[in-house]
Amino acid sequence: MNDPHQKRESDKYDNPIPSREYILEYIAKQPHSFYDLCDALEVTGKQKKPLTHRLKAMVRDRQLNMNREGMYDIFDTERDIVVGTINANPKGFGFVVLDEGGKDLRLSAYQMKQVFHGDRVKVRMLDQRGDSEIIEVLKSLKTVVGRLHINSEKSWIVVDDRRICNNIIISEISDDNKNEQIVIVEIAEAPTLKELAKGKIIQILGDYMDEGVETEAALYRNGIPVDFSEEALAQTEHLPTEVTAQDKQDRVDITDMKLVTIDGEDSRDFDDAVYAEPTSNGWKLVVAIADVSHYVEEGTALDMDAIERGNSVYFPRRVVPMLPEAISNGLCSINPDVERLCMTCEMNIDSEGNLIDYKFYSAVMFSHARLTYTKVGKILEDHDPVLTQEYASVMGNLNALYDLYKALKDARTRRGVMDFDRIETQILFDDKGKISNIVATSRNDAHKLIEECMLMANQATAKYLAKNDEDFLYRIHPKPTAEKVEVTRQFLTAVGLTLEGGEQPETKHFAKVLENAKGRDDENIIKTVVLRTMKQAVYTPANEGHFGLAFEDYTHFTSPIRRYPDLLVHRAIKRVLAKKTRKPSKRMVELGAELSVTERRADEATRDVEKWLKCEYMRDKVGETFNGIISGVMGFGIFIELTDVYTEGMISIRDMKDDYYAFDDIHHKLKGERTGKTFQLGDTIKVQVASVNLDDRQMVFIPST
Structure with a gap:
């Protein structure tokens, strides 16, 4: 090594390495990797680690660049x-x-x-x-939403989005501003390495604990549009309030068909109506969907607003609709005893629950009953005589639908579809808008009946449009990765279950695991682990099938009032019917990506609000004791799902002071080195609420003694 600065380096270090000057001189000739440099500069053994640090420091000090292939070159402000x-x-x-x-x-x-x-x-x-x-x-970000803090010395904002750790200094406050307000802030000066950002309050959303302020904050933070454009509202005002004679032209009249809607008690927008009747070898199933595309034309102001939203967003006590309520709850909602325009999918299904054939047509319909899941459950499962008499005019349809559902359920089992019928929760509010309780909700056969009918219609639609090479979006669900499968298999083995199928198990293999987990104390946890193995479903014009449903062809057709992809599908069906098919386009690729994002955006916003509300509910329960199930185990602690109020919090390993606990990632458990005590995924546990942090949407528990 002919380093002219070798003596200086030897005086400074016991194990001298090439000087910066010599490295620069050598690399100036051509780029080198670390190992090339070691060979060329005769660096060996214990010198390699110090050389690594020196090269990193030279990159930091902008003497060298390093590209993604690990090649070092002389620093250039524009390179790499x-x-x-x-x-x-x-x-x-x-x-x-x-x-x-x-x-x-x-x-x-x-x-x-x-x-x-x-x-x-x-x-x-x-x-x-x-x-x-x-x-x-x-x-840089232009505006944020957060909580205002005011003291005698300064005012600042703690941003509501916990991914933003930088507080924002507020230089001026008005008489309207109060401590603990939730406000929207415009960034006046971006943050630097030495200074916090500075901002100006441009809107007050409300006080910290005001009813609905958490939803307002979530809407703003996630960029979900609330107000419709003036052009869209003007367009809505010019629409009729009922179906006109002109609207009915060239449509099939199915008003005499005993179609019914079956929805939740508090539903206001009704997308779909169903009808079934027996045939010689099975059933005829008719799924009639609100014809939103007749009123919301492509390229109009209403259409642009709908694309921007992508979907309706459902919060515990508020709905932000994709379309103005005059359309979603009025003109296009399949309300009882009024004529409505619809796109109809008529299917023949055999006695084994297999789809034989299908056809589509534009129609005018009439809902003969507005039924709820609760009522239909009582009629079909409990044979309630009063309700059966009240809805005698549509009982033929309901009985046929129930028989069809049983066949579709059997076909679902044969396909090996995973049953993720997990416990869901509903937040109940009192007259003052405060949470009165968090309760578990369950699905009855009426829910499942409608679900199966919609699945059949969605599948038929995908096949129909694919056959005609139309421009539309599939709803795909990719297979899980081999890495996630292996992690899940290890967990299942640890709890005594087997996941078959090798590196790429099929849907039926996961379904078998869920079936074997039924009735176990940790059934809900096992369902959660399997669910986390799955990839997220997305919209795309490239068909990859739906892994979760075990369908080769699947799309969304049944909810055009609240999902824009369904509206695109309706337009595609109409193009086929009019013999004006449109080939798959680049724009549809872009829309698939955009609408997958708006869907995730809505999910994140609703989850965040639910977490906030659950934390609010638990604030006055600090110190109380609850039963729970361990829903997650990490090296830093365990997550607990309370079985009484269906909320989740965490016990930090710092608060488990009776022993030193080691993390076993294979078996998803913590084990005490001295006592041998274990905390394992799915175990029951009694905990005490130690603290609740609304800002972080987090609850901290400690083990109950």
Whole structure:
């Protein structure tokens, strides 16, 4: 090694490594990898780790660049700079999701001081592990929602989105501002490594504990539109309030068919009506869906607003509709005893529950009864004589539907469909808008009957449009990854269950596990673990099948009032009927991605509000004791789902002071080294509520003595 600065390095270090000057001189000739440098500079043994640190420091000090292949080159401000979007973690660090794809780059908590979640940035990689630094913020967040804090010295905002750890200084407050208000803030000065962001309050949503303020905050934080455009509202005003004679032209009249709607007690928008009758070899099933596409035409202001929303959003005490209520709850809602326009899917199904054939047609219909799941359950399962007499005119339809459902249920079992009929919860409110209780809800045969009818119609629709090579979106559910399958298999083995099927088990193999778990104390936990194994269903024009339902062809057809993909499907059906088919387009690819995002956005917003409300409910229960089931085990603690009030919290391993607990990730358990005591997924446990943090939507438990 002919390093001219070797003596200086030898004086400083016991194991001298090449000087920065010599490294720069060598790399200036051509880029080198770490191992190339070790060979060329005769670096061996204990010198390699110090050289790694020196190279990293030279990248940090902008003497060298390192690309994603691990090649070092002389620093150039424009070389190896990549662009991406900040994905922040509530613990302070973050990642950069690169526009060009590939593995995300990492940002330290220090680097994250200068950006918000969602910001667009230029970054460069510091080392081959993916650590990076921000070169430039290209686009920063403009507004945030958060809680105002005021004291004698300063005012600041704690941002409601927990992925944003940076507080925002408020330099001016008005007489209308009060401590603990939930406000919208406009960012006046972006944060830097040394200074917090500065902002200005532009809107007050309400006081911290006001009724509905948590929903307002979630809507704003997730960018969910609430108000319709003036153009869309004007277009709505020009629509008729009832079906006109002109609307009925060229439609099949099925008003005499004993179609009924079956929905929840509090439903207001009715998408679908059903009818069945026996045939010589099975049943004829008719699913009539509100013809939203007749009133919401492609490219109009109403259509643009619907695309922006993507779907209706359902909160515990509020609905943000995809379409104005005059349409969703009025003109297009299949209300009883009024004519409505519909798109009809008529199917023949054999005695084994198999789809034989199908056809589609535009029709005008009449709902002969507005039924609820509760009433239909009492009629079909309990044979309630009073309700049976009250709905005598449609009993022929209900009995045929029930017989058909039993055949479809058997076919579902033969297909090996997973049964995720988990315990769901409903939040109940008192007259003052405060939570009075959190109760479990269950599905009866009426729920399942409607579900099976909709599944058949969705499947028939996908086959029909695929056959005609139309431009529409499939609803696909990809297979789970081999890595997730292996983790789940290890857990199942630990609790005495077997997942068959090798590296790529089929739906039926997971279904068998769920069937074997029925009746166990940890049944709900097993369902949760299997559910977490699955990928998320998405919208795309490329058909990959639906793994969860075990369907080769599947789409969404049955809810055009509240889901935009269904509206696209209705338009595609009409193009086929009019013999004006449209080939698959690039725009449909874009819409699939956009609508998958709006769906996730709605899910995140509703989950967040539910967490907030459940935490609010538990605030005055600090110190009380509850029964629970361990729903998750990690190295830092255990998650507990309370069995009495259906909420979840965590016991930190720091609060398990009776022993030192080691984490067994294979068996999903913590085990005490001295006592041998275990905390395992699915175990029952008694806990005490230690604290409730509304800002973080978190409850902290401690083991009950």
